[in-house]
Amino acid sequence: MQTNPIGIFDSGIGGTSIWQEIHSLLPNENTIYLADSANAPYGIKGKQAIIDLSVKNTEYLIHQGCKLIVVACNTATTNAISLLRKNYEVPFIGIEPAIKPAALNSKTKAIGILATKGTLSSELFNNTSSLYSHGLQVVEQVGEGLVELIEMGKVNSEEVRMLLKEYLKPMLEANIDYLVLGCTHYPYLIPLLLEMLPKHIKIIDSGEAVARQTKAVLEKHHLLNTQTTKSKNTFFTNGNPEILKGILDNRFEVDYLNF
Incomplete structure (x- = not known):
């Protein structure tokens, strides 16, 4: 499990600001980033719609073998994280305004x-x-x-x-x-x-605090990746891959995923 990826999802490209902080603090960790841009923004949707989208994203990341999931979206955290924690065994990290x-x-x-x-x-x-x-x-x-x-x-x-x-x-x-x-x-x-x-x-903003909390939770659950091989960072979006790629300064490939 230690080499399994950290899963990160957001309503779009914004959660990459959280991914950057996590990657900076934990460069050995493999990550999967999921941008649900087709449904952005979550902030104008009703509570049940936000919960349904958060469940969909969570189940995809669990299916990919993620050992921990960062809900890199304030709206999804404040509306859905308590339900996610009740229904799934994987640890969750949420985002709240600081x-x-x-x-x-x-x-x-x-x-x-x-x-x-x-x-x-x-x-x-x-x-x-x-x-x-x-x-x-x-x-x-x-x-x-x-x-x-x-x-x-x-x-x-x-x-x-x-x-x-x-x-x-x-x-x-x-x-x-x-x-x-x-x-x-x-x-x-x-x-x-x-x-x-x-x-x-x-x-x-919450980025640094979230990265520190991610590290603490990985350590608590003995899930920290101790290998020093180059990490694998995978990015998926159901929006325009070029926009996500651009926000990452074209350092990574971005795959379109119809989810």
Whole structure:
């Protein structure tokens, strides 16, 4: 089992921001990445639809022999991971917006959260938010349209700039000093956000924490790959393979999979 791959799935290409962190921390681990781009974004779907898609993705990765599954999608985590953990024996790692470090470190007592509707309206998100947001102004913003544009490869487009300008406005008016990215697609917007935000505002995403948690869970279950041979990293999408390939800087082949 130690040499079996880590499975990673997302509603599209965004979860590659999580894959990059895992691959950087655990370069010996074999991985299979599954981009369900044909059904992106998950954030606008109902809870049952998100659960059904998450089950479909999970069962494919288990069929491929994955020893651990990373749900590299905030919406899928907040809506489906408890059910996945109940129904499958493989360990799961989930993604949640990193509210805690922002809340604990904010000096202005105001933080912004940019996420999908599916994440912001979920019970898990609201439970986490209420734990850490006492005495804070939390400006929640649905990033409507951003995932679709990123999936189309339009990360640096004028459309994205216009949406971000609109979404950041209430946060800047509230004098936030932390911006929490609550969708794994959004780290690809960090270069743009750094241009648009005042220098004192810190941007937080979950990638590094997820990679560390992945390592910890592998160690706990004695599943860490101790071999030093070059890892095999496989990427599948049911969308346009060229867009996923481009986001990976053309370093890997991407296969189209009708799933």
